[in-house]
Amino acid sequence: MKTDDLVTMLAAGVDAVDPNVAAQRYATAIGWGACIAMLLMALLLGVRADLADVVRLPMFWVKIAFVGSLAAASLVAASRLSRPGAQLAWVPAALAAPVLAMWLLAALVLIGADPARHAGLFFGATWNTCPFLVAMLSAPIFAGVFWTMKGLAPTRLRLAGAAAGLLSGAIGALVYSLHCPELEAPFLGFWYLLGMLIPTAAGALLGPRVLRW
Amino acid sequence: MSEGEKRLRDLLVRGLAGDAAAYHAFLKDLSAHLRAFLKKRLVRLPDEVEDLVQESLLAVHNQRHTYDVNQPLTAWVHAIAKYKLVDLLRRRSGREALTDALDPVNDLFSSADTEAAEARRDLRRLLEQLPERQRLPIVHTKLEGLSVEEAARVTGMSQAAIKVGVHRGLKALAAKIRQE
Numbered sequence: 524m525k526t527d528d529l530v531t532m533l534a535a536g537v538d539a540v541d542p543n544v545a546a547q548r549y550a551t552a553i554g555w556g557a558c559i560a561m562l563l564m565a566l567l568l569g570v571r572a573d574l575a576d577v578v579r580l581p582m583f584w585v586k587i588a589f590v591g592s593l594a595a596a597s598l599v600a601a602s603r604l605s606r607p608g609a610q611l612a613w614v615p616a617a618l619a620a621p622v623l624a625m626w627l628l629a630a631l632v633l634i635g636a637d638p639a640r641h642a643g644l645f646f647g648a649t650w651n652t653c654p655f656l657v658a659m660l661s662a663p664i665f666a667g668v669f670w671t672m673k674g675l676a677p678t679r680l681r682l683a684g685a686a687a688g689l690l691s692g693a694i695g696a697l698v699y700s701l702h703c704p705e706l707e708a709p710f711l712g713f714w715y716l717l718g719m720l721i722p723t724a725a726g727a728l729l730g731p732r733v734l735r736w
Numbered sequence: 737m738s739e740g741e742k743r744l745r746d747l748l749v750r751g752l753a754g755d756a757a758a759y760h761a762f763l764k765d766l767s768a769h770l771r772a773f774l775k776k777r778l779v780r781l782p783d784e785v786e787d788l789v790q791e792s793l794l795a796v797h798n799q800r801h802t803y804d805v806n807q808p809l810t811a812w813v814h815a816i817a818k819y820k821l822v823d824l825l826r827r828r829s830g831r832e833a834l835t836d837a838l839d840p841v842n843d844l845f846s847s848a849d850t851e852a853a854e855a856r857r858d859l860r861r862l863l864e865q866l867p868e869r870q871r872l873p874i875v876h877t878k879l880e881g882l883s884v885e886e887a888a889r890v891t892g893m894s895q896a897a898i899k900v901g902v903h904r905g906l907k908a909l910a911a912k913i914r915q916e
Contacts, residue, residue, distance in 0.1 A: 607815035609804070
């Protein structure tokens with residue numbers, strides 16, 4: 524086939540393209556993924572019984588803001604990385620900011636606390652399950668976001684896969700925080716982050732293989 | 737933004753709104769720019785240029801829903817062409833031939849080359865390997881110029897199936913090119 528014939532073929536009878544198609548697909552994938560994660564959390568782990576009291580504590584909202592801002596920044600990263608030629612610009616800084624803020628808070632908490640309490644603040648009661656449960660809850664969102672990204676056009680596949688993984692990890696962590704009993708900054712700054720980094724690493728590994736087009 | 741880019745962007749925006757004539761003009765101009773761009777970068781593989789022009793055009797078409805009208809067209813096309821170029825070089829000769837990172841984005845629309853060489857890969861042959869539910873919609877609506885409604889009548893498929901078949905078939909065609 525000659526190139527001119529290909530051009531004619533591609534242009535023949537083209538339909539209008541919905542300019543919001545990428546946003547709609549991300550919304551669908553994240554919406555369904557988060558619903559399934561909620562269901563998994565409610566059935567397998569259970570919403571924490573004292574949630575009504577916990578929501579009055581400022582630290583609960585600090586936790587929500589921490590994972591929520593990471594979710595928002597990684598959503599921007601994922602949507603830009605699924606578009607050829609789009610610049611990341613300020614996005615890396617927006618990803619680093621909540622992490623650095625949480626580490627700063629953790630440092631202040633540890634400095635102000637009796638050294639005998641340090642281990643308790645860091646390990647909490649659930650350090651050995653938290654990262655895996657966050658990763659588990661992120662799985663349905665991970666699948667949806669990867670499927671969405673595959674239908675778009677990422678050109679930096681490893682980075683795009685990592686952004687998709689972090690996005691699913693952050694939303695998984697958001698869901699998990701309705702179950703999780705931990706509220707101390709040293710715990711959140713390490714174990715929550717680790718939980719979100721598991722799907723991030725999985726995304727970086729899978730990206731170059733799965734996202735090709 | 738250069739005059740050429742402005743014109744092309746305008747054609748693409750109209751094409752994305754469903755104006756087939758504007759979209760045809762966009763793809764035709766774009767193929768000349770892509771050819772000049774790829775020729776410069778495939779000095780050692782001159783026979784591959786026309787195949788890669790075609791592969792890039794198909795990619796631009798299949799991924800046209802990822803163009804954001806607020807984004808410079810050069811950056812978008814350049815990223816697609818470079819992605820397909822790197823993909824080809826990886827398939828052909830391993831990693832050593834990758835293009836330099838300093839590749840300037842702006843020179844894409846500054847040159848054009850309308851002298852199409854023969855493509856070595858015949859897309860028609862690949863098209864024939866597609867399953868019927870994808871091949872027939874493409875043949876009828878894209879090659880014979882039937883409307884979706886007419887193609888549905890001829891094939892006995894639903895209009896929705898015709899549209900899906902075209903969409904999936906062109907993606908499958910791109911996948912077949914990658915596997916070659």
